[in-house]
Amino acid sequence: MAASRSYFRRWQGGLVLFVGLVALGLSGGVLRANLSEDQINGPIRVIDGDSFEVAGTKIRLHAIDAPENDQMCETEQGTQWACGGWITKVVTDRYSGQTANCTAIELDRYGRTVARCTALGEDVGAWLVREGLAFAYVKYGRDYAAIERAAAKVDRGLHAVRLQSPEQHRRTRGxxxxxxxxxxxxxxxxxxxxxxxxxxxxxxxxxxxxxxxxxxxxxxxxxxxxxxxxxxxxxx
Known part of the structure:
Protein backbone atom coordinates (compact mmCIF):
# COMPACT_ATOMS: atom_id res chain seq x y z
CA MET A 1 0.00 0.00 0.00
CA ALA A 2 2.84 2.37 0.87
CA ALA A 3 4.48 1.53 -2.46
CA SER A 4 1.24 2.36 -4.27
CA ARG A 5 1.02 5.77 -2.53
CA SER A 6 4.66 6.48 -3.43
CA TYR A 7 4.00 5.65 -7.11
CA PHE A 8 0.90 7.86 -7.11
CA ARG A 9 2.87 10.81 -5.68
CA ARG A 10 5.57 10.41 -8.37
CA TRP A 11 2.89 10.24 -11.10
CA GLN A 12 1.08 13.29 -9.65
CA GLY A 13 4.32 15.26 -9.46
CA GLY A 14 5.12 14.44 -13.08
CA LEU A 15 1.66 15.58 -14.16
CA VAL A 16 2.07 18.90 -12.33
CA LEU A 17 5.46 19.42 -13.98
CA PHE A 18 4.03 18.66 -17.44
CA VAL A 19 1.10 21.07 -16.97
CA GLY A 20 3.49 23.73 -15.69
CA LEU A 21 5.74 23.40 -18.73
CA VAL A 22 2.78 23.68 -21.12
CA ALA A 23 1.55 26.80 -19.31
CA LEU A 24 5.03 28.29 -19.46
CA GLY A 25 5.18 27.70 -23.19
CA LEU A 26 1.78 29.27 -23.79
CA SER A 27 2.58 32.31 -21.63
CA GLY A 28 5.34 33.27 -24.07
CA GLY A 29 2.75 34.24 -26.69
CA VAL A 30 4.13 31.83 -29.30
CA LEU A 31 4.43 28.13 -28.57
CA ARG A 32 7.48 26.99 -30.51
CA ALA A 33 7.55 23.27 -31.09
CA ASN A 34 10.65 21.14 -31.35
CA LEU A 35 9.97 19.69 -34.76
CA SER A 36 13.52 18.79 -35.73
CA GLU A 37 12.63 15.16 -36.46
CA ASP A 38 9.51 15.89 -38.54
CA GLN A 39 9.71 15.31 -42.28
CA ILE A 40 7.30 16.91 -44.76
CA ASN A 41 7.47 15.59 -48.30
CA GLY A 42 5.39 16.34 -51.36
CA PRO A 43 4.86 18.58 -54.39
CA ILE A 44 5.56 22.29 -53.97
CA ARG A 45 3.03 25.07 -54.34
CA VAL A 46 4.89 28.38 -54.32
CA ILE A 47 3.39 31.18 -52.20
CA ASP A 48 6.22 33.70 -52.60
CA GLY A 49 10.00 33.78 -52.80
CA ASP A 50 10.61 32.15 -49.44
CA SER A 51 7.29 30.43 -48.64
CA PHE A 52 5.82 27.19 -49.99
CA GLU A 53 2.96 24.86 -49.31
CA VAL A 54 4.02 21.21 -49.20
CA ALA A 55 1.54 18.39 -48.56
CA GLY A 56 -0.94 20.87 -47.12
CA THR A 57 1.62 22.44 -44.74
CA LYS A 58 2.65 26.09 -45.08
CA ILE A 59 6.45 26.25 -45.07
CA ARG A 60 8.65 29.27 -44.34
CA LEU A 61 12.19 28.50 -45.53
CA HIS A 62 14.71 28.64 -42.70
CA ALA A 63 17.31 31.46 -42.45
CA ILE A 64 16.52 33.24 -45.74
CA ASP A 65 14.43 36.31 -46.56
CA ALA A 66 13.15 37.16 -50.04
CA PRO A 67 11.44 40.40 -51.14
CA GLU A 68 7.70 40.54 -50.61
CA ASN A 69 5.36 40.13 -53.59
CA ASP A 70 4.53 43.86 -53.58
CA GLN A 71 8.11 45.05 -53.11
CA MET A 72 9.81 47.36 -55.61
CA CYS A 73 13.50 47.64 -56.50
CA GLU A 74 15.44 50.41 -58.23
CA THR A 75 18.18 49.96 -60.82
CA GLU A 76 21.36 52.05 -60.88
CA GLN A 77 19.68 54.15 -63.58
CA GLY A 78 16.79 54.94 -61.24
CA THR A 79 14.21 52.68 -62.92
CA GLN A 80 11.65 51.14 -60.56
CA TRP A 81 10.59 47.56 -61.16
CA ALA A 82 8.47 44.99 -59.34
CA CYS A 83 11.28 42.76 -58.11
CA GLY A 84 9.17 40.96 -55.48
CA GLY A 85 6.65 39.69 -58.01
CA TRP A 86 9.43 38.80 -60.45
CA ILE A 87 11.23 36.69 -57.85
CA THR A 88 8.01 34.86 -57.00
CA LYS A 89 7.62 34.05 -60.72
CA VAL A 90 11.20 32.78 -61.02
CA VAL A 91 10.75 30.57 -57.96
CA THR A 92 7.38 29.35 -59.25
CA ASP A 93 8.82 28.48 -62.67
CA ARG A 94 11.64 26.49 -61.07
CA TYR A 95 9.93 24.73 -58.17
CA SER A 96 6.18 24.59 -58.69
CA GLY A 97 5.12 20.93 -58.78
CA GLN A 98 8.59 19.66 -57.89
CA THR A 99 8.91 17.27 -54.96
CA ALA A 100 10.29 18.84 -51.77
CA ASN A 101 11.80 17.01 -48.83
CA CYS A 102 11.58 19.33 -45.83
CA THR A 103 12.92 18.98 -42.30
CA ALA A 104 10.80 20.99 -39.87
CA ILE A 105 12.57 23.11 -37.26
CA GLU A 106 9.89 25.10 -35.43
CA LEU A 107 6.64 27.01 -35.81
CA ASP A 108 6.76 30.75 -36.42
CA ARG A 109 4.33 33.27 -34.91
CA TYR A 110 2.02 32.94 -37.93
CA GLY A 111 1.68 29.18 -37.44
CA ARG A 112 3.88 28.32 -40.42
CA THR A 113 6.41 25.52 -40.22
CA VAL A 114 9.96 26.84 -40.52
CA ALA A 115 11.95 24.20 -42.38
CA ARG A 116 14.97 23.40 -44.49
CA CYS A 117 13.86 22.00 -47.84
CA THR A 118 15.61 20.22 -50.68
CA ALA A 119 14.28 19.96 -54.22
CA LEU A 120 15.88 19.22 -57.58
CA GLY A 121 18.76 17.64 -55.67
CA GLU A 122 19.85 20.66 -53.60
CA ASP A 123 19.02 22.91 -50.65
CA VAL A 124 16.39 25.38 -51.86
CA GLY A 125 17.52 28.15 -49.51
CA ALA A 126 21.11 27.81 -50.69
CA TRP A 127 20.05 28.06 -54.35
CA LEU A 128 17.93 31.17 -53.75
CA VAL A 129 20.71 32.98 -51.88
CA ARG A 130 23.38 31.89 -54.36
CA GLU A 131 21.34 33.27 -57.28
CA GLY A 132 20.74 36.57 -55.48
CA LEU A 133 16.99 35.98 -55.21
CA ALA A 134 16.96 36.04 -51.40
CA PHE A 135 19.16 37.20 -48.55
CA ALA A 136 20.65 35.26 -45.67
CA TYR A 137 18.39 35.98 -42.67
CA VAL A 138 21.19 35.87 -40.13
CA LYS A 139 19.04 36.78 -37.12
CA TYR A 140 17.55 33.28 -37.50
CA GLY A 141 20.69 31.45 -38.57
CA ARG A 142 23.98 31.95 -40.39
CA ASP A 143 23.48 28.90 -42.62
CA TYR A 144 23.70 30.92 -45.85
CA ALA A 145 25.83 33.93 -44.83
CA ALA A 146 28.92 32.80 -46.73
CA ILE A 147 26.84 32.05 -49.84
CA GLU A 148 25.36 35.55 -49.71
CA ARG A 149 28.81 37.15 -49.48
CA ALA A 150 29.87 35.28 -52.62
CA ALA A 151 26.73 36.43 -54.49
CA ALA A 152 27.18 40.05 -53.35
CA LYS A 153 30.80 40.03 -54.49
CA VAL A 154 29.72 39.55 -58.11
CA ASP A 155 26.53 41.69 -57.89
CA ARG A 156 24.30 38.71 -58.60
CA GLY A 157 20.54 39.25 -58.65
CA LEU A 158 19.30 41.61 -55.94
CA HIS A 159 22.85 42.69 -55.13
CA ALA A 160 22.89 44.71 -58.35
CA VAL A 161 19.88 46.88 -57.41
CA ARG A 162 18.71 49.12 -54.57
CA LEU A 163 15.93 47.98 -52.27
CA GLN A 164 14.77 47.98 -48.67
CA SER A 165 15.51 44.83 -46.78
CA PRO A 166 12.38 42.65 -46.84
CA GLU A 167 12.13 42.96 -43.06
CA GLN A 168 12.19 46.78 -43.20
CA HIS A 169 9.67 46.73 -46.04
CA ARG A 170 7.27 44.69 -43.92
CA ARG A 171 7.61 47.13 -41.03
CA THR A 172 7.04 50.12 -43.30
CA ARG A 173 4.07 48.52 -45.04
CA GLY A 174 2.53 47.77 -41.67
Missing amino acids: KGRIPPDYECRIKGNISTKGERIFHQPGQRFYEGTGINEARGERWFCSAAAARAAGWRASKR
Whole structure:
Protein backbone atom coordinates (compact mmCIF):
# COMPACT_ATOMS: atom_id res chain seq x y z
CA MET A 1 0.00 0.00 0.00
CA ALA A 2 2.84 2.37 0.87
CA ALA A 3 4.48 1.53 -2.46
CA SER A 4 1.24 2.36 -4.27
CA ARG A 5 1.02 5.77 -2.53
CA SER A 6 4.66 6.48 -3.43
CA TYR A 7 4.00 5.65 -7.11
CA PHE A 8 0.90 7.86 -7.11
CA ARG A 9 2.87 10.81 -5.68
CA ARG A 10 5.57 10.41 -8.37
CA TRP A 11 2.89 10.24 -11.10
CA GLN A 12 1.08 13.29 -9.65
CA GLY A 13 4.32 15.26 -9.46
CA GLY A 14 5.12 14.44 -13.08
CA LEU A 15 1.66 15.58 -14.16
CA VAL A 16 2.07 18.90 -12.33
CA LEU A 17 5.46 19.42 -13.98
CA PHE A 18 4.03 18.66 -17.44
CA VAL A 19 1.10 21.07 -16.97
CA GLY A 20 3.49 23.73 -15.69
CA LEU A 21 5.74 23.40 -18.73
CA VAL A 22 2.78 23.68 -21.12
CA ALA A 23 1.55 26.80 -19.31
CA LEU A 24 5.03 28.29 -19.46
CA GLY A 25 5.18 27.70 -23.19
CA LEU A 26 1.78 29.27 -23.79
CA SER A 27 2.58 32.31 -21.63
CA GLY A 28 5.34 33.27 -24.07
CA GLY A 29 2.75 34.24 -26.69
CA VAL A 30 4.13 31.83 -29.30
CA LEU A 31 4.43 28.13 -28.57
CA ARG A 32 7.48 26.99 -30.51
CA ALA A 33 7.55 23.27 -31.09
CA ASN A 34 10.65 21.14 -31.35
CA LEU A 35 9.97 19.69 -34.76
CA SER A 36 13.52 18.79 -35.73
CA GLU A 37 12.63 15.16 -36.46
CA ASP A 38 9.51 15.89 -38.54
CA GLN A 39 9.71 15.31 -42.28
CA ILE A 40 7.30 16.91 -44.76
CA ASN A 41 7.47 15.59 -48.30
CA GLY A 42 5.39 16.34 -51.36
CA PRO A 43 4.86 18.58 -54.39
CA ILE A 44 5.56 22.29 -53.97
CA ARG A 45 3.03 25.07 -54.34
CA VAL A 46 4.89 28.38 -54.32
CA ILE A 47 3.39 31.18 -52.20
CA ASP A 48 6.22 33.70 -52.60
CA GLY A 49 10.00 33.78 -52.80
CA ASP A 50 10.61 32.15 -49.44
CA SER A 51 7.29 30.43 -48.64
CA PHE A 52 5.82 27.19 -49.99
CA GLU A 53 2.96 24.86 -49.31
CA VAL A 54 4.02 21.21 -49.20
CA ALA A 55 1.54 18.39 -48.56
CA GLY A 56 -0.94 20.87 -47.12
CA THR A 57 1.62 22.44 -44.74
CA LYS A 58 2.65 26.09 -45.08
CA ILE A 59 6.45 26.25 -45.07
CA ARG A 60 8.65 29.27 -44.34
CA LEU A 61 12.19 28.50 -45.53
CA HIS A 62 14.71 28.64 -42.70
CA ALA A 63 17.31 31.46 -42.45
CA ILE A 64 16.52 33.24 -45.74
CA ASP A 65 14.43 36.31 -46.56
CA ALA A 66 13.15 37.16 -50.04
CA PRO A 67 11.44 40.40 -51.14
CA GLU A 68 7.70 40.54 -50.61
CA ASN A 69 5.36 40.13 -53.59
CA ASP A 70 4.53 43.86 -53.58
CA GLN A 71 8.11 45.05 -53.11
CA MET A 72 9.81 47.36 -55.61
CA CYS A 73 13.50 47.64 -56.50
CA GLU A 74 15.44 50.41 -58.23
CA THR A 75 18.18 49.96 -60.82
CA GLU A 76 21.36 52.05 -60.88
CA GLN A 77 19.68 54.15 -63.58
CA GLY A 78 16.79 54.94 -61.24
CA THR A 79 14.21 52.68 -62.92
CA GLN A 80 11.65 51.14 -60.56
CA TRP A 81 10.59 47.56 -61.16
CA ALA A 82 8.47 44.99 -59.34
CA CYS A 83 11.28 42.76 -58.11
CA GLY A 84 9.17 40.96 -55.48
CA GLY A 85 6.65 39.69 -58.01
CA TRP A 86 9.43 38.80 -60.45
CA ILE A 87 11.23 36.69 -57.85
CA THR A 88 8.01 34.86 -57.00
CA LYS A 89 7.62 34.05 -60.72
CA VAL A 90 11.20 32.78 -61.02
CA VAL A 91 10.75 30.57 -57.96
CA THR A 92 7.38 29.35 -59.25
CA ASP A 93 8.82 28.48 -62.67
CA ARG A 94 11.64 26.49 -61.07
CA TYR A 95 9.93 24.73 -58.17
CA SER A 96 6.18 24.59 -58.69
CA GLY A 97 5.12 20.93 -58.78
CA GLN A 98 8.59 19.66 -57.89
CA THR A 99 8.91 17.27 -54.96
CA ALA A 100 10.29 18.84 -51.77
CA ASN A 101 11.80 17.01 -48.83
CA CYS A 102 11.58 19.33 -45.83
CA THR A 103 12.92 18.98 -42.30
CA ALA A 104 10.80 20.99 -39.87
CA ILE A 105 12.57 23.11 -37.26
CA GLU A 106 9.89 25.10 -35.43
CA LEU A 107 6.64 27.01 -35.81
CA ASP A 108 6.76 30.75 -36.42
CA ARG A 109 4.33 33.27 -34.91
CA TYR A 110 2.02 32.94 -37.93
CA GLY A 111 1.68 29.18 -37.44
CA ARG A 112 3.88 28.32 -40.42
CA THR A 113 6.41 25.52 -40.22
CA VAL A 114 9.96 26.84 -40.52
CA ALA A 115 11.95 24.20 -42.38
CA ARG A 116 14.97 23.40 -44.49
CA CYS A 117 13.86 22.00 -47.84
CA THR A 118 15.61 20.22 -50.68
CA ALA A 119 14.28 19.96 -54.22
CA LEU A 120 15.88 19.22 -57.58
CA GLY A 121 18.76 17.64 -55.67
CA GLU A 122 19.85 20.66 -53.60
CA ASP A 123 19.02 22.91 -50.65
CA VAL A 124 16.39 25.38 -51.86
CA GLY A 125 17.52 28.15 -49.51
CA ALA A 126 21.11 27.81 -50.69
CA TRP A 127 20.05 28.06 -54.35
CA LEU A 128 17.93 31.17 -53.75
CA VAL A 129 20.71 32.98 -51.88
CA ARG A 130 23.38 31.89 -54.36
CA GLU A 131 21.34 33.27 -57.28
CA GLY A 132 20.74 36.57 -55.48
CA LEU A 133 16.99 35.98 -55.21
CA ALA A 134 16.96 36.04 -51.40
CA PHE A 135 19.16 37.20 -48.55
CA ALA A 136 20.65 35.26 -45.67
CA TYR A 137 18.39 35.98 -42.67
CA VAL A 138 21.19 35.87 -40.13
CA LYS A 139 19.04 36.78 -37.12
CA TYR A 140 17.55 33.28 -37.50
CA GLY A 141 20.69 31.45 -38.57
CA ARG A 142 23.98 31.95 -40.39
CA ASP A 143 23.48 28.90 -42.62
CA TYR A 144 23.70 30.92 -45.85
CA ALA A 145 25.83 33.93 -44.83
CA ALA A 146 28.92 32.80 -46.73
CA ILE A 147 26.84 32.05 -49.84
CA GLU A 148 25.36 35.55 -49.71
CA ARG A 149 28.81 37.15 -49.48
CA ALA A 150 29.87 35.28 -52.62
CA ALA A 151 26.73 36.43 -54.49
CA ALA A 152 27.18 40.05 -53.35
CA LYS A 153 30.80 40.03 -54.49
CA VAL A 154 29.72 39.55 -58.11
CA ASP A 155 26.53 41.69 -57.89
CA ARG A 156 24.30 38.71 -58.60
CA GLY A 157 20.54 39.25 -58.65
CA LEU A 158 19.30 41.61 -55.94
CA HIS A 159 22.85 42.69 -55.13
CA ALA A 160 22.89 44.71 -58.35
CA VAL A 161 19.88 46.88 -57.41
CA ARG A 162 18.71 49.12 -54.57
CA LEU A 163 15.93 47.98 -52.27
CA GLN A 164 14.77 47.98 -48.67
CA SER A 165 15.51 44.83 -46.78
CA PRO A 166 12.38 42.65 -46.84
CA GLU A 167 12.13 42.96 -43.06
CA GLN A 168 12.19 46.78 -43.20
CA HIS A 169 9.67 46.73 -46.04
CA ARG A 170 7.27 44.69 -43.92
CA ARG A 171 7.61 47.13 -41.03
CA THR A 172 7.04 50.12 -43.30
CA ARG A 173 4.07 48.52 -45.04
CA GLY A 174 2.53 47.77 -41.67
CA LYS A 175 2.55 51.50 -40.91
CA GLY A 176 0.70 52.37 -44.14
CA ARG A 177 3.76 53.83 -45.84
CA ILE A 178 3.95 51.47 -48.82
CA PRO A 179 1.32 52.01 -51.55
CA PRO A 180 -0.81 48.93 -52.27
CA ASP A 181 -0.73 49.94 -55.96
CA TYR A 182 2.55 51.34 -57.27
CA GLU A 183 0.68 53.44 -59.85
CA CYS A 184 -1.17 55.23 -57.03
CA ARG A 185 1.58 56.48 -54.71
CA ILE A 186 0.28 59.90 -53.66
CA LYS A 187 -0.53 59.99 -49.94
CA GLY A 188 -3.72 61.80 -48.93
CA ASN A 189 -3.04 62.53 -45.26
CA ILE A 190 -5.32 64.21 -42.70
CA SER A 191 -3.44 66.39 -40.20
CA THR A 192 -4.17 66.57 -36.47
CA LYS A 193 -6.08 69.79 -37.25
CA GLY A 194 -8.24 67.98 -39.78
CA GLU A 195 -6.55 69.54 -42.81
CA ARG A 196 -6.38 67.33 -45.90
CA ILE A 197 -2.90 67.44 -47.43
CA PHE A 198 -1.42 65.21 -50.11
CA HIS A 199 2.27 64.28 -50.35
CA GLN A 200 4.01 63.17 -53.53
CA PRO A 201 7.14 60.98 -53.83
CA GLY A 202 10.28 63.04 -53.31
CA GLN A 203 8.67 65.61 -51.03
CA ARG A 204 10.08 66.19 -47.56
CA PHE A 205 7.38 64.44 -45.53
CA TYR A 206 6.47 61.71 -48.01
CA GLU A 207 8.51 58.83 -46.57
CA GLY A 208 7.45 59.48 -42.98
CA THR A 209 3.74 59.79 -43.77
CA GLY A 210 1.55 56.75 -43.17
CA ILE A 211 -1.97 56.29 -44.54
CA ASN A 212 -4.70 55.14 -42.18
CA GLU A 213 -7.74 54.48 -44.31
CA ALA A 214 -9.89 53.95 -41.22
CA ARG A 215 -9.42 57.68 -40.50
CA GLY A 216 -10.47 58.65 -44.02
CA GLU A 217 -6.95 58.97 -45.41
CA ARG A 218 -6.44 57.81 -48.99
CA TRP A 219 -4.03 56.91 -51.74
CA PHE A 220 -4.29 58.84 -55.02
CA CYS A 221 -3.11 58.05 -58.51
CA SER A 222 -2.64 61.70 -59.52
CA ALA A 223 -2.42 65.16 -58.01
CA ALA A 224 -5.52 66.16 -60.00
CA ALA A 225 -7.51 63.35 -58.39
CA ALA A 226 -6.33 64.39 -54.92
CA ARG A 227 -7.34 68.02 -55.51
CA ALA A 228 -10.71 66.97 -56.90
CA ALA A 229 -11.33 64.97 -53.71
CA GLY A 230 -10.61 68.00 -51.52
CA TRP A 231 -6.92 67.56 -50.63
CA ARG A 232 -4.35 70.32 -51.12
CA ALA A 233 -0.71 69.83 -52.06
CA SER A 234 1.94 69.81 -49.35
CA LYS A 235 4.08 72.96 -49.46
CA ARG A 236 7.27 70.97 -48.84
